[in-house]
Amino acid sequence: MWISLGCAALCLGACLPLFLYFKPRRLPLAAAFKSLGTLCALVPALVAALRLDPVYWIFVAAIALHALADALLEFWFEAGLGGFLLGHLCYIIAFCRLFPIGAAHLLLLLCFGALLASLFFRHRALIGKNLLPFAVYGAVLSLMAAAGIAGGASVYSLQGLLISLGAALFFFSDGLIFRQLLFPDRPRCDLPIMITYYLAQLLLGSACLL
Numbered sequence: 001m002w003i004s005l006g007c008a009a010l011c012l013g014a015c016l017p018l019f020l021y022f023k024p025r026r027l028p029l030a031a032a033f034k035s036l037g038t039l040c041a042l043v044p045a046l047v048a049a050l051r052l053d054p055v056y057w058i059f060v061a062a063i064a065l066h067a068l069a070d071a072l073l074e075f076w077f078e079a080g081l082g083g084f085l086l087g088h089l090c091y092i093i094a095f096c097r098l099f100p101i102g103a104a105h106l107l108l109l110l111c112f113g114a115l116l117a118s119l120f121f122r123h124r125a126l127i128g129k130n131l132l133p134f135a136v137y138g139a140v141l142s143l144m145a146a147a148g149i150a151g152g153a154s155v156y157s158l159q160g161l162l163i164s165l166g167a168a169l170f171f172f173s174d175g176l177i178f179r180q181l182l183f184p185d186r187p188r189c190d191l192p193i194m195i196t197y198y199l200a201q202l203l204l205g206s207a208c209l210l
Contacts, residue, residue: 010040011037011038011040011041011198011202012037012195012198012199015033015034015036015037015040015198016037016194016195016198018030018033019033019034019037019194020190020191020194023190027074027075030074031070031071031074031075032071034070034071034074034194035067035068035070035071036067037070037194037198038063038066038067038070038198038201039063039064039067040198040201040202040205041063041198041201041202041204041205041206042060042063042064042067042205043205044205044206044208044209045059045060045063045204045205045208046060047208047209048208048209049208052208052209055094055097055098056094056208058090058091058093058094058097059090059091059094059204059205059208061087061090062087062088062090062091062094062204063087063201063204063205064087065083065084065086065087065090066083066084066087066201068083069081069082069083069084069087078133081133081137084137085136085137085140088140088141088143088144089140089144091144091147091148091167091204092140092143092144092147095144095147095148095151095152095163095167096147096151098151098163099147099150099151099152099154099155099160100151100154101147101151102150102154104150104153104154105146105147105150105151106146107150108145108146108149108150109142109143109146112141112142112145112146112171113139113142116135116138116139116142119178120134120135120138123182126182126183127182134178141170141171141174142171144167144170144171145167145168145170145171147167148163148164148166148167148168148170148204149164149167149168151163151164152164152165152167157210158210159207159210162203162204162206162207162210163203163204163207165200165203166199166200166201166202166203166204166207167200167204168200169196169197169199169200169203170196170197170200170201170204172196173193173196173197173200176189176192176193176196177193180193
């Protein structure tokens with residue numbers, strides 16, 4: 001518990017403010033602090049992988065890939081997107097290893113798919129030629145969120161609750177990013193994006209210790 005609280009304090013209390021401060025001033029430093037914030041979530045997952053169960057190495061891989069993608073995203077969007085896709089695939093594998101797959105997974109996946117399909121159709125003119133990468137990423141994100149939320153909720157445990165909340169926050173955070181990409185002229189929402197993203201990673205990493 002103390003490991004998770006310490007990592008959360010470092011992530012939200014130091015890395016997040018420093019990332020937001022340096023982003024408009026010195027992008028390399030901003031990218032470094034952004035990745036460091038994500039790596040805070042890796043610590044509890046690494047402890048769990050070393051001491052509890054080798055399955056948590058998959059969580060370590062997911063968080064490490066996302067930390068790398070955080071930095072890449074600031075300089076090379078496509079490479080960063082690819083890193084997040086690989087990280088989501090790791091999370092999907094981990095969730096399927098931890099929790100049984102049931103009808104709730106399919107139902108939730110259909111709901112997420114319908115939501116994304118309606119958004120893509122409604123904003124197809126703004127999305128334009130980016131439809132394919134958006135659709136691929138949206139499909140993988142939906143699989144990850146459905147596996148985490150439905151799987152975590154199926155076991156009635158604190159670990160399951162944290163994983164469900166983490167997966168839901170990840171989906172919400174990426175939804176805010178989608179909004180920001182489509183409507184760059186609207187007020188930016190960097191703070192809520194980063195808070196929900198970091199909370200998602202911290203919840204998923206901390207769940208490994210339970």
